[in-house]
Amino acid sequence: MDWLEHIKWDADGLVPVIAQEHGTGDVLMFAWMNRAALAATAKRGQAVYWSRSRQRLWHKGEESGHTQLVHEMRLDCDNDVILLKVSQLGHEPGIACHTGRHSCFFQRYDNGQWHNVEPVLKSPDQIYK
Amino acid sequence: MDWLEHIKWDADGLVPVIAQEHGTGDVLMFAWMNRAALAATAKRGQAVYWSRSRQRLWHKGEESGHTQLVHEMRLDCDNDVILLKVSQLGHEPGIACHTGRHSCFFQRYDNGQWHNVEPVLKSPDQIYK
Numbered sequence: 273m274d275w276l277e278h279i280k281w282d283a284d285g286l287v288p289v290i291a292q293e294h295g296t297g298d299v300l301m302f303a304w305m306n307r308a309a310l311a312a313t314a315k316r317g318q319a320v321y322w323s324r325s326r327q328r329l330w331h332k333g334e335e336s337g338h339t340q341l342v343h344e345m346r347l348d349c350d351n352d353v354i355l356l357k358v359s360q361l362g363h364e365p366g367i368a369c370h371t372g373r374h375s376c377f378f379q380r381y382d383n384g385q386w387h388n389v390e391p392v393l394k395s396p397d398q399i400y401k
Numbered sequence: 402m403d404w405l406e407h408i409k410w411d412a413d414g415l416v417p418v419i420a421q422e423h424g425t426g427d428v429l430m431f432a433w434m435n436r437a438a439l440a441a442t443a444k445r446g447q448a449v450y451w452s453r454s455r456q457r458l459w460h461k462g463e464e465s466g467h468t469q470l471v472h473e474m475r476l477d478c479d480n481d482v483i484l485l486k487v488s489q490l491g492h493e494p495g496i497a498c499h500t501g502r503h504s505c506f507f508q509r510y511d512n513g514q515w516h517n518v519e520p521v522l523k524s525p526d527q528i529y530k
Contacts, residue, residue, distance in 0.1 A: 275510065275513055275514055275515055278515055288417055288431065290419055290428060290431065292426075292428055296426070297421075297425070297426025297427070298426070299419060299421055299428065299484050301477070302417065302419065302477060302482040314510065344509060344510070345509070345510035346506035346507070346508060346509055346510070347506065347508040347509075347510070347515050348430070348431060348505040348506050348507075348508070349498050349499065349500050349502075349505045349507065349508075350505075351508075353431040353505070353506075355428050355506045369478050370478065371478050373478075376477040376478045376479075376482070377475035377476065377477050377482075377484045378475070378477075378478065379475060379476040379477070379478075379480075380473060380474070380475055380476075381404065381443065381473070381474035381475070381476070384404055385404055386404055386407055386476050
């Protein structure tokens with residue numbers, strides 16, 4: 273059976289994807305892929321997502337230069353979630369978030385509130401010019 | 402503003418949740434929460450998800466005993482994905498997957514196929530009896 277057929281795509285033909293940093297184990301971001309995005313990711317060895325807002329393939333880093341080198345692709349027990357192990361390229365330390373932070377998960381819950389706890393490594397104005 | 406209002410719930414009133422092991426950084430599983438599940442998780446300090454298949458709150462480990470102690474809750478830049486840092490209790494090493502494996506992400510892509518690369522730590526027959 274084709275490995276792409278093995279995926280249980282949702283009603284919109286998508287699957288959720290978690291990107292985890294290979295070296296540190298940090299969870300960097302969460303996005304979606306359709307069949308073409310997953311096939312492109314496997315072929316290029318770089319993360320290609322499906323942008324739900326723009327309704328098109330999104331080669332991560334196409335604007336920012338912050339591409340993701342894919343070391344490993346994992347699939348979960350229900351065949352409906354993908355985990356990528358990546359190196360976040362283009363800046364050291366890696367910037368996965370469009371806010372210029374290392375990880376998108378920079379808001380931490382504490383005592384009934386969300387707090388920003390990660391620094392901006394590079395201004396978005398400088399990233400997207 | 403109420404911290405639960407800060408979440409951008411989807412059309413079904415849900416938010417995707419990634420559970421990551423606190424000690425190892427391993428991504429253990431992916432699930433969903435509604436507002437009640439997230440409130441219960443914060444209150445109990447243990448992961449409570451929304452089961453989409455059973456359409457009810459699902460206190461992780463309620464049958465298996467494999468509960469998740471929550472150390473930290475993170476929210477992403479778009480306020481629509483949650484990351485939990487947990488200790489996977491009830492078995493050593495922790496079993497997060499209903500197949501009896503440590504992590505749900507036990508299928509690795511290699512050369513056009515998905516391969517099971519993680520051992521079953523305890524038989525599901527023994528876990529769910």
